[in-house]
Amino acid sequence: MRKILVGVKRVVDYNVRVRVKPDGSGVALEGVKMSVNPFDEIALEEALRIKERGEAAEVVAVSIGTDEAQQQLRTALAMGADRAILVKVTEAVDPLVASRVLTEIAKRENADLVILGKQAIDDDAAQTAPMVAALWGRPQATFASKIAINGGTAIVTREVDAGLETIEVDLPAVFSADLRLNEPRYVKLPDIMKAKKKPLDVVEFASLGVTADVGLKTVFVEPPKPRAKGIVVKDVAELVDALKKKGLV
Amino acid sequence: MSKILIIAEHDGSALNQATARAVTCARQIPGAHVTIAVFAAEPAAVASAAAVLAGVDAVVTVASAANGHALAATLAPQVVALAAGYTHVFAASTSFGKDLLPRVAALLGVPQISDAMAVEGAYKFKRPTYAGNAIVTLEAPADRILVATVRSASFEPAAGGGSASISAADVSAELPTHTRFVSLSAAPKSDRPDLASAAKVVSGGRALASKENFDIVYSLASKMGAAVGASRAAVDAGYASNELQVGQTGKIIAPELYVAVGISGAIQHLTGIKDAKTIVAINKDPEAPIFEVADFGLVADLFVAVPEIEKALS
Ligand SMILES: Cc1cc2nc3c(=O)[nH]c(=O)nc-3n(C[C@H](O)[C@H](O)[C@H](O)COP(=O)(O)OP(=O)(O)OC[C@H]3O[C@@H](n4cnc5c(N)ncnc54)[C@H](O)[C@@H]3O)c2cc1C
Ligand SMILES: Nc1ncnc2c1ncn2[C@@H]1O[C@H](COP(=O)(O)O)[C@@H](O)[C@H]1O
Numbered sequence: 076m077r078k079i080l081v082g083v084k085r086v087v088d089y090n091v092r093v094r095v096k097p098d099g100s101g102v103a104l105e106g107v108k109m110s111v112n113p114f115d116e117i118a119l120e121e122a123l124r125i126k127e128r129g130e131a132a133e134v135v136a137v138s139i140g141t142d143e144a145q146q147q148l149r150t151a152l153a154m155g156a157d158r159a160i161l162v163k164v165t166e167a168v169d170p171l172v173a174s175r176v177l178t179e180i181a182k183r184e185n186a187d188l189v190i191l192g193k194q195a196i197d198d199d200a201a202q203t204a205p206m207v208a209a210l211w212g213r214p215q216a217t218f219a220s221k222i223a224i225n226g227g228t229a230i231v232t233r234e235v236d237a238g239l240e241t242i243e244v245d246l247p248a249v250f251s252a253d254l255r256l257n258e259p260r261y262v263k264l265p266d267i268m269k270a271k272k273k274p275l276d277v278v279e280f281a282s283l284g285v286t287a288d289v290g291l292k293t294v295f296v297e298p299p300k301p302r303a304k305g306i307v308v309k310d311v312a313e314l315v316d317a318l319k320k321k322g323l324v
Numbered sequence: 325m326s327k328i329l330i331i332a333e334h335d336g337s338a339l340n341q342a343t344a345r346a347v348t349c350a351r352q353i354p355g356a357h358v359t360i361a362v363f364a365a366e367p368a369a370v371a372s373a374a375a376v377l378a379g380v381d382a383v384v385t386v387a388s389a390a391n392g393h394a395l396a397a398t399l400a401p402q403v404v405a406l407a408a409g410y411t412h413v414f415a416a417s418t419s420f421g422k423d424l425l426p427r428v429a430a431l432l433g434v435p436q437i438s439d440a441m442a443v444e445g446a447y448k449f450k451r452p453t454y455a456g457n458a459i460v461t462l463e464a465p466a467d468r469i470l471v472a473t474v475r476s477a478s479f480e481p482a483a484g485g486g487s488a489s490i491s492a493a494d495v496s497a498e499l500p501t502h503t504r505f506v507s508l509s510a511a512p513k514s515d516r517p518d519l520a521s522a523a524k525v526v527s528g529g530r531a532l533a534s535k536e537n538f539d540i541v542y543s544l545a546s547k548m549g550a551a552v553g554a555s556r557a558a559v560d561a562g563y564a565s566n567e568l569q570v571g572q573t574g575k576i577i578a579p580e581l582y583v584a585v586g587i588s589g590a591i592q593h594l595t596g597i598k599d600a601k602t603i604v605a606i607n608k609d610p611e612a613p614i615f616e617v618a619d620f621g622l623v624a625d626l627f628v629a630v631p632e633i634e635k636a637l638s
Contacts, residue, residue, distance in 0.1 A: 092591055093454045102458050170426070171435040199453050199572070200438045202426035205396060209430035214397055214503040217423045220566070230506065234566055235419040236520065236575070237335070241506040242395065248502075254556065254573055255566060289435040290468065294448065294461040299598065305619040307610075311632040314604065314622050323524070323581045323602060324548060324637055 076131045076187040076224065076246065079122040082177060083136045083151045083159075084112040085144040086197040099295035111147045114192025116154070116259040118252040121222060122190050123155045123260075130224045133157045135184060139164055139176050145275060152270035153262040159275040168287060170198065174206035175285040180278075181211055186247060188229075193218050193251040204251035214244035217251040326353045326446045329407055331399075331415040331424065332362045332374055336392070339373040341521045342416030344481035346474040350414055351379040351482070352443040359384060361406055361493070363399055365392035375488040384493040393505035394420055400427040401497035407432065407469060411446070417473035417576075418520075429471040436471045437462055439576075441478040451475070455572045456595035476520065477578035477599045511567050519568060522551035524581040525600075527570055530557035531586025531607075531626055538563040540630050541585055547634050553577070555587045571596035586626045589614025606630065 087093055088108040096103050111119075122134045136151035136159040138144040148159035162176050181189050189211075194201035201217075208215035216222075216231035220239065223230045224246075233240045234253045280287070308314045318324040328350040333340040343360065350358045359382040360374040367385035375383045386406065390398050403424070407413050413428060415421035417439045429436040441459070442450035447470055448463045464470045519525060526548065528541035538558070545552045554564035556571060570577060572592040578599035585606050587593060594617055597603060605618035608625050615621040622629060 087454070089592070093457050095458050102454060169435050171430065174430060193573070196572070197454060199455065200436075201422050202429070202436050202438060205423060205426035206430035208397070209400065209427040214500070215423070215427065217396075218419060233419075235423075235508075236567060238508060238510040238565075238567055240508045243504045243506050245502040255560070290465040291435045291437070292463045294463050296453075296461075297459050299452070299456055299459055302598070302603075302617050303619070305603070305615075305617075305621060307615070307621045307623065311622065311624075311629055311636055314620055315633060315636040317620055318581070318602075318604070321602060 078133045078135060078184060078186050079125060079131050079188045079190060080177070080181055080184060080186040081115065081119045081122045081134060081136050081151070081156065082191040082203065083115045083119065083138045083147050084192070084195045085109050085138060085140045085147040086112045086195055089113055089196055095296050095298045099297055101296050109143070109146070111150050112192050112195050114194060114252050114254070117254065117256050118190040118192050119151055119154055119156060120257045120259040121252060124257065125222070125224060131188070135160065137162065137177060137180055139168055139173050141165065148275055149270050150262065152273040152275070153266040154260060158273055161275065161277045162280055162283065163277055164280045164287070169289050169291055170200045170202035171206060171289045172285060172287055174203050174210055176280070176283055177203065177207050178210040179283050179285065181207065188247060189249045191249065191251050193253050204249050208249040211249065214248040215250070216242055216244055216248065218253040219250045220253050220255045222250060222256070326356045326412060327410045328353065328356050328358050328412040328414060329410040330358065330360045331403060331413070331421070332360050332370060333416055333418060333420045334362070334364065334370040336364060337369050339370050340416065340418070341481050342418050342476045343374070344377050345476045345479040346414050346416045347377050347379050347482040348479040349440060349443060349474040350412070353446050357381050359410070361386065361403070363391040363402060365389055371490045375490050376484050376486050377482045378484065378486040379482050380486050380488040383488050383490045385490065386493050386495050390499050394424070395503050395505060396424040396427045397500050397503040399424055400431055401499065402495045403428045404431045405495045405497040406493060410469065412470045412472065414472055414474055417475050421473045425471055425473050432469055432471065434468050434471055435464070436473070437464065438473050439475040440472045441475045452595070455591045456598055457591065475576060477576045511565060516545065517549070517551040519551040519553055520575055520577060522579055524548055524550035525553045525577060525579045526550045526583045526585065527553035527555065527587060528558050528564065528585045529555040529587030530561060532558060532563050535563045540627070544583070544630055544634055547637050550581070550583070555593050584614050585630060587614055588612050589617065
């Protein structure tokens with residue numbers, strides 16, 4: 076296979092507990108640590124391993140984001156991606172829009188495989204991989220925890236509610252990475268230096284002919300209802316008593 | 325009127341309770357007419373189970389050998405063909421629904437609302453983002469079909485006692501051959517309650533420190549008649565199997581009682597249990613974030629406390 080495309084979304088770091096803005100317009104992102112979506116690191120790691128096994132020639136990282144997403148693409152290049160594409164937007168896009176963009180890039184690049192994250196940890200939508208597969212008319216293997224490429228097909232193990240499902244798909248295909256697919260490598264300093272020289276192309280969103288408005292309107296954003304304050308019990312006896320009183324044991 | 329099509333989730337013989345929860349969500353839409361679609365090789369048993377759910381108006385079956393295993397690529401074009409004439413297409417937000425519905429939405433050319441947790445109107449829903457730390461109210465255009473997955477933990481399952489008509493639907497769609505089912509290695513059947521729908525859950529974390537030690541969690545769960553869950557750290561370390569993971573990327577649950585044993589309470593874990601009625605935390609670190617959401621916190625060594633609890637319950 077020649078080419079693997081990997082989605083790299085810039086998201087709030089997973090350790091950050093976001094705060095909703097008091098006016099209900101969204102979450103406060105000023106000064107908040109941003110990172111590569113953790114599932115995208117896993118997707119990229121898998122693509123790199125496929126390439127390192129000699130089963131792919133090139134790994135291309137794609138992000139749809141503002142100029143700042145170049146930071147995350149540089150991280151992807153430092154991890155080992157060969158080149159990167161930033162599709163420049165001014166505002167966050169709906170997964171359907173992201174899917175249309177990624178499908179367009181997959182077609183232009185003639186990709187043999189697209190690996191995305193199972194979900195972005197900001198919108199928690201878990202939509203993009205199946206949407207790209209649908210728009211591209213290709214197979215999908217979501218929640219992948221094991222991938223084996225056999226020439227023109229792949230065998231993928233998926234984490235489903237009932238256990239582990241294995242499917243076979245023809246390539247090109249779209250996969251989404253689950254947590255247990257692999258453990259992403261750490262980026263080393265020399266790799267960061269090398270990454271600065273790797274190509275990062277910026278494509279204007281408007282040049283792709285994709286409409287940004289899919290009609291879904293955010294009415295407002297609010298914090299979750301807080302839980303009532305609990306108590307600390309002094310010992311097991313008090314705990315069991317309390318649970319008995321509530322009829323829970 | 326809202327005509328809602330719910331895609332049944334099943335294993336070939338039994339209807340998944342998550343579908344009954346999606347029915348409850350659909351019924352909260354004023355004037356809803358609810359149809360359940362059963363795609364299967366032999367849909368009869370599942371269709372009967374769907375037809376007795378209260379609030380279901382009709383059940384349609386699509387019988388085909390190709391539907392013997394739930395593959396999104398095969399099901400999606402059939403759902404799209406069936407969806408004509410409906411205003412909404414729903415499925416539970418399970419691994420089945422999350423795999424299938426975005427494919428359906430994209431084929432229909434519409435956005436999807438994932439994890440609908442509250443109905444604010446026929447085209448207006450609340451959903452969680454940022455691991456449940458920001459709840460977004462979304463409104464979709466009323467002139468297009470609305471595709472949504474339903475967050476199971478937010479809705480009780482529809483009761484029984486219904487008597488919907490069952491009919492076979494004729495769906496003509498070209499099915500792809502590029503995706504083939506190979507195998508399913510299901511978790512071994514047990515007498516324990518199912519994690520996703522259990523009234524009580526006992527979960528263990530990294531603190532259990534070994535697969536053997538994790539038996540303490542199983543033992544307490546047995547005593548309480550509870551399902552077993554685990555944190556990601558416990559799953560990653562191999563103490564518990566992956567389908568037991570609770571949290572942002574595992575199962576989102578809402579039991580009456582959740583007991584977290586040796587779990588720190590990372591945001592990714594908490595988002596999976598926020599809707600539990602009562603949360604008990606057993607942790608030796610009084611500063612552990614799990615205590616911020618616990619109704620009853622016990623600061624103790626779990627290897628001492630858990631056997632004591634078991635004894636107290638005998
Ligand atoms: C993208 C992403 C998604 C994730 N999704 C999930 C998810 O779905 N679910 C999930 O659970 N996690 C998830 N995580 C991981 C999460 O961030 C935490 O790392 C994980 O939940 C920690 O598990 P833990 O609480 O068992 O372990 P730890 O955080 O290590 O906590 C162990 C706790 O046990 C206590 N302890 C130790 N010994 C004892 C003892 N003898 N007695 C009593 N207490 C003791 C300690 O005080 C500590 O609080 C995700 C992470 C990422 C990046
Ligand atoms: N703006 C984006 N840029 C790059 N990749 C994206 C973007 N949005 C979504 N993706 C990919 O799609 C996956 C799932 O995202 P979502 O459907 O939003 O949960 C992510 O893990 C990424 O791999």
